[in-house]
Amino acid sequence: METSHYFEQLRRSRIWRSIFRSGTGTSTLHRSLAIQQNVFLHLFSTKVRRRMLSFSATWYLGTLTFGTFLLLVATGILLMLYYHPSIPQAYADTKDLQFIVSSGLFLRNLHRWSAHAMVFLVFAHMFKVFYRGAHRPPREFNWVIGIILLLITLLLSYTGYLLPWDQLAFWAITVGSNIASAVPLLGNKIHFLLLGGNAVNANALLRFYVLHCMILPLTAIFFIAIHFWRIRKDGGLYAHSSEPTAVRARVAAATLREVP
């Protein structure tokens, strides 16, 4: 009782009110404003169907994917403090992270397992969306953004694979970049630009490092923001039972036509 009283006083203070302008009430309006006026939360709907918050509706797969992404950013930034993207220092630094740096092994393993989990969760999320039929209009563009995010996730995994600079990394990237050379006409140019040379060496390590730590994560954040915002713009999370009657009728008619 006491704590909530102090919290209430804090929420009425001038400083709090200067940061959060939506006011202290608990009415629907105040709650909506709290979402709408927050730079991070305003991407989301101010109102959500209660059923859509239950586990069975989404299995929270999208949220869990984003959770692993945040874990990867946090652990990745910490790993960057001990890692030099140069040859042969990169391999030594990876070993140091495992055997010398306090909690280095934990952070590296957390980064690796989160990366595996993120790829798994992205696929699980896409299967769930697809089999629920949530990729259909009006949500078709958000599905396309999801495909882009899948590709970014795979590229993040691929570029991260080279960074330990061990035998597995070297040959995996040799094989992977040679697959890129199979592109008609431009293949060899793409291979050259990707590696910054004719073979996997210092330039390739640095390019993959910059892609892995800057370009791809920033691109991912950009598309994740659009992905979340589109959920609101496309009428919230897909729930068949609460779709407008017209949409349901159209879907039903299409299904009937398809079934012989």
Next chain:
Amino acid sequence: MSDDKKNVASRASNDLNRRQFFAKLGLGSLSIAAAGTAVFAYQFLSPNVLFEPSPVINVGKPGSYPLDSVTLYVNSGIYIIHAKEGFFSLSAVCTHLGCLTTWKPELGMIACPCHGSKFRQSGEKIEGPAPKPLPWKRMWVSDDGDLMVDRATDVRPMQFVRV
């Protein structure tokens, strides 16, 4: 008066007004800038100097290779083979996806550990996903009597170097 009206009408149908002109000018300059940016990005991303090992390597005296021997140079990615017809050099880089192959003396063949391609000592493919045989590399004897190999130059097979 009627002439003026006619002029205005014809200008509206054929010519650009000021707003359209500037819109076109703006779009045009943006397109040129975009093309310039693409060229700039391509040139910037292509290194002009590469610190890669020289393609020409010295593999020592011919006498150090016994007859019927296959010697792999791991760092250079080539085999030096002393067959009864003479010496030749074969690329050790698999033509499938670029893994380093290895000589299997007990099988008498070259094998790739990545996806299982197998080659004869002459480079011909026996089986596996490799699309092409292992290329022969240009080989010659230097003035000092050393065997030299140019890894960047492929030659037609069966061009033995006799010492």
